[in-house]
Amino acid sequence: MAIYVLSVFIAALFLIFVLELVRRQKLREQYSLLWILFSVVLLVCSINVHLVEWLASKLGVKYAPAVLFLFGLLFCFAFILHLTIVITRLTAQVLRLTQEIVILKEREAAGEHGQNH
C-alpha cells in the first residue's frame, strides 16, 4: 500500500509544482496546460488504480503498467514535437529581429553622416 500513497503524493506534488511555476511566471500558461493535463491524469491514475487495469483489459494488454508506459512515452513525444515547433518559431523571430536591428543601425549611421540613399 506504501507505493499507492507514494504515487498519489508524487502526482499531487508535481501538479502543485507546475501551478507554482505558473504563479511565479517561470512557466507560460500556454506551455503549462499540457503539463497540468499530464499531472491530473497522473493523479487520477494514482488514486484509482483499477482505471489503468480496466483500460489495459479493454485494450487487450496483459501487463497493465505497460499501458502507463505507452501513454507516458506518447506524451513525451508529443511534448518534444511541440517544443521543436516552438523553437522553430523562435529561431525565425530572432533572425528577423537581428536583421531589422542591423539595418536600423546602418541607416541611423548613414543618416548621421547625411548620406541617405
Next chain:
Amino acid sequence: MNPDRLSILVIIPAYNEEASIGFVIRDVRKFAPEADILVINDGSSDRTESCAREAGAKVLTLPYNVGIGGGMQTGYLYAKQMGYDIAIQMDADGQHPAEELRKLIAGVAEQDLVIGSRFLETTSFRSSAARRMGIAFFSRLVSWVTGERFTDTTSGFRAAGRKVIELYAWYYPTDYPEVESIVYLKRQGCRIAEIPVEMRPRTTGRSSITPWRSAYYMVKVTLSVLMSALRRPLRRTAVTE
C-alpha cells in the same frame, strides 16, 4: 523611373573573407561603378569588416553567425527598405567575376530573376566529379518540380528585380538556400532565366561543403525542394504587407 537610372545594390555575404573581399569590391566598383555595394558580414572573426569598408563598401555586421540564408535575406530586406530596383548577389571569395555583372543587369530587365550559369555554354569551370554530380542532381530535381529547364541551380551569382526583392525579404531559406529559392520563386509565378557566365576557381578560403556536410546538404536540400514545391503560393496581400 528612367530605365538608365535604375538603382542597383550588389549584395556580398561574407564570413571570414578578409583575403578576398577587398579585391571583389574593387572589381565591382571597376565594372559597375553605378552600383552600391553592401557587404553582409556574418559574424566574421577576422578583418572582413574593415577590409570591406576600406575598399569602399557599406557593411552590415551581424552580431552572430546567422548562416548564408539569413545573411543573404538581410541584404534583400535592406534592398527592399531602401527601394532598390535591382539586387545582385555574388560571392565574397572572388569566384564571380564582376565583368559578368553587365549581363545580369541587362537580363533582369526582362525577367524577375536572372541566374548566372556555368553550364549553359562550355566554360572553363572545373570541379570534382562528386560536386558535379550533386549539381547535376539538383538541376534535374528542380527542372522536374518546376517543369522548366535549369542547368546551375546552386549558382549564387544572381540578379533580382523588385518583385523578387520583395519575395526574398518575406521568405528566404536558411541554410544552403540557392536551390530551394528557385522553386519558391516559381511557385510565386516569377519569370526566371539563366544566362551563361564564366566563373573563376576559388583562390582563397575553403568551400563550406565538406565531405561530412555533403550528406546533410543533399538530404536537407532535397527535402526543402520537395516541400517548397508542395507549398501553396503566398497571397500577394501577405507579401506586400
